[in-house]
Amino acid sequence: MPTELSRLDLLESEAVHLIREVVAEFDRPALLFSGGKDSAVLLRLAEKAMAPAPIPFPVLHVDTGHNFEEVLEFRDRRAAELGVRLVVASVQDSIDVGRVAEQPGGSRNRAQTVTLLDAIAEHRFDALFGGARRDEERARAKERMLSFRDAFGQWDPRNQRPELWNLYNGLIHPGEHVRAFPLSNWTERDVWAYIECEGVELPSLYFAHNRKVFERDGMLLADNPFLPRDPSEVLVEKSVRFRTVGDMTCTGAVPSTATTVSEVIAEIAATRVSERGQTRADDRTSAAAMEDRKREGYF
């Protein structure tokens, strides 16, 4: 009998199985790729699920227009290296044509949902892989591995399809779609452990570097043209890294000296603050902020 499977083996095997199920049962899947660590891991899993064949679906990036340069560079390079088609859906375009209005405060996080749903309709995607994890947030804890979305892209947490064993019901009507979450059962530490043992490449943003930042609501925000500062918010140069990567207007940095994956893992092991609590301003709006966005069709 072979040795026991490790926890990462089990999680990888489960994720690969779901990716193959979606590829086998859907006509037009795509993978949501933000350039962040979870989507980088997801892309690696897709590569492994299909090997030695190439990844047979495009990657979709919903670009808020407020992204870090390092992330866009990484996005373009990874897509080219893997030979996958990159589809960029632009929130700026949605604003320009009047589909969404700019929010006060400059956050375009909520606006992403409209752009995403428009892109799904335009490209007729019927399944979208996402890197969301159930440990991130309590509304996400309620999410299925294969999650049904109605013709308006909406998630109805009270009316989800029961998900038994490893059987995923992927039947949909035209216009409806599913979201597939292969990383559902992974924790932040699992993701980092996988990054380490697989050598998954990440944008440089994830490692300590000197950057001009200012403090707002207890978070360190990067100096950027999309976020006006009031006079009390003073720029300082600090050694920081990012724990999540998203819109520059709501993604906080953490003070850090970790320049390698193992140093990042050591810092995470010692931290007393959760990933979203430390770095995501958009989840602080209300206790149900994520639930509300998810109902509308957010990832």
Place this chain on the structure above:
Amino acid sequence: MSTATDQRPAFAPARSLLRFATAGAVDDGKSTLIGRLLHDSRSLLADQLEQLELASAERGDDGLDLAMLTDGLRAEREQGITIDVAHRYFETARRAFIIADTPGHAQYTRNMVTGASTADLAIVLVDARNGLTEQSRRHAVLAALLRVRQLVLAVNKMDLVGFDEAVFGTIAAEFAAFTDRLEVRQVTAIPISALRGDNVVHRSEAMPWYDGPSLLEHLEEVDAGDDRAAGPFRLPVQCALRAPERDYRGYAGQIAGGTIAQDEEVLHLPSGTRTTVVAVDTADGELDRARAPQSVTVRLADDLDVGRGDMLCAAENAPAATEELTAEVCWMSATSALEPGRRLLLKHTTRTVKAVVAEVRDRLDVTTLHRSPVVRLELNEIGAVVLRLAQPVFCDRYADNRATGGAVLIDEATHATVGAVLITGTH
């Protein structure tokens, strides 16, 4: 032996993973218990605690309302109840845990069935003041039916019965007598107070008469019982993977039972052709041997017509290939009943086939185990059903293999998942 597993660097957490489901009636303190497990095992981070303190204070609660941690939906927090299955994660130095947090209402039997389908262990929570209820028996029966081999009876709110040993003893004995009639491997009873934290993570000083482990100690040590690799080899084929430039053609799938290695003989279903495994591949290279539940790609010696929905299996120990099944079905639709003549889709492994209900034989009373003849099953009812299929499926009894013995029923019109199928026999 060199497998991909062995090549993982030492920093990959190799600790085992235990999946468990929690069940308890409303107000038995299930959410508080999970909150207590997370809190006392130091799995909560400062901001999560802060959020909890804030929410507890807003509700006017004295101290921490640990239940608020797990109620993820607005409606749940407002009503103070749990509506749907949620999954929680925590780890200790010894093991990582995935909790399927399932609601306790009788009307949520389908959620309990869903949560238990992947669980190695189930915790049945009872209120010490009320003793065993119909709900407790239902939870034990459902867990046993879903082939959860380990049961824990957590007798909660011991502080409200003066930490009385006799109260615990009576409930534990009654539960043991009931579960004797069920197919479970081990039943463990633990007296706790989720609110105070007695015997949840730390052993309680208030109950010196109890010398067993705390709940967490038990969860860390219990035999996780992954016997998936022990049975005969089963590989439901998900898809063929091809790389024409390398002349590569392999069949991808997650091993549903047993193990497989190069040079072993396998049988292909439905053709019934025997062939030999040339290689067991993963993206990391060939494996000497692979086991359930690994996802692999298998290359075969012969050029067979193999596609999605087919199965590769042990040559000398094949599953039944059948167009008629008897099964325990848990019906999950609120808008329609399961009755003879009803047409549905059956999704079994990687194969989806048309099915018709040939017969509804009985309904199982999940509190008394009594069976009574009925003509239909309604929402959350479980009973013996005969299904006739348009094409054969390749199946084992659920008691022998959860992956090849379980299936779901899907409504062709609405696409809703309406039934859980536990195969008991073939014709």
